[in-house]
Amino acid sequence: MSDLRLRVSGTTDLTPTVRRFVLRDPGGSALPAYDPGAHIVVTTPAGHRRSYSLVDPDGAQPREYVVCVRRDSGGRGGSVSLHDDVAVDADLVVSPPVNRFPLRPSPRYLFIAGGIGITPLRAMVRRLRGQGRTGVRLLYLTRSAEETPFLEEFDGPEDTVHHSDDRGLLDLWPYLAVPDDDVRIYCCGPAPLVRAVQALTAHWRISRIHVEEFAAPHSGMSAPFTAVWAPDGRRVDVPAHLSLLAALRRDGVPVASSCEAGVCGTCRLAVLGGEVEHRDSVSTGGERLSSVVACVSRARSAEIVVGPYDGGSP
Ligand code: FES
Secondary structure: OOOOEEEEEEEEEOOOOEEEEEEOOOOOOOOOOOOOOOOEEEEEEOOEEEEEOOOOOOOOOOEEEEEEEOOOOOOHHHHHHHHHHHHHHHHEEEEEEEOOOOOOOOOOOEEEHHHHHHHHHHHEEEEEEEOOOOOEEEEEEEEEEOOOOOOOHHHOOOEEEEEEEHHHHOOOHHHOOOOOEEEEEEEOOOOOHHHHHHHOOOOOOOEEEEEEEEOOOOOOOOOOOEEEEOOOEEEEEEEEOOOHHHHHOOOOOOOOOOOOOOOOOEOOOOOOOOOOOOOOOOOOOHHHHEEEOOOOEEEOOOOOEEEEOOOOOO
């Protein structure tokens, strides 16, 4: 399905840094359907392509898409462009909805949101509670009440909203210590939170754990590493300032790409050795076990062995 040109019909500041954008077809037509967990890829006025989760729970016959964007002045400019360059009545090019973080059936759920990671989880929690479901527990971790979008929606008996500025980091272990096959865990947030949840649920059945991590491409925390191109054993130095994709190309390895922002998956490579620091927002849990999105992700180990990706059987 091709991209859509949608009009911004309204904006609301939910917090000092989070703005809600409502997008509609200029002619009033219905939009492609979606389920909770879906995102759209928005092309900003400055030309960045960024994924944003659809925050509303009912996407069966949507007349509008609603996304919430946190302005990250230390980022690469996508969120700043949306905040600073987009007003009501502006037109934006967006992809049709894509869902790589679908809500699976389960007797009960534990949702863990970190900051703006609430966006896909809000759609899921509201969908389930709107169906009258109980056993839909939410842990919502933010810095402060002021920086907590949708705070007023989550004050029920199954909600825990925790502000680290007031009370330090929340100890997640009491919530995760006992594995339960009747519970699915969905976590969305920054990489340290997602990694903590993955580490603390290592004793759970892996099919019960669903995570979506924010991309943090080219962050200042990058370290250099070596990539070995498996087909010919070529060793490629990847310095801190260069992506794996760019370093491979510099040394003559042809790798296809499209968005170069970790949202389309075109540049995916098979991983045959080493440990990956995933920074993309396109991979499923299974894909993360065997592949790397070369435009944004990096090696966590000193060396990584990569090769062409053929869909999961390297
Ligand atoms: S080129 Fe789109 S994810 Fe890398």
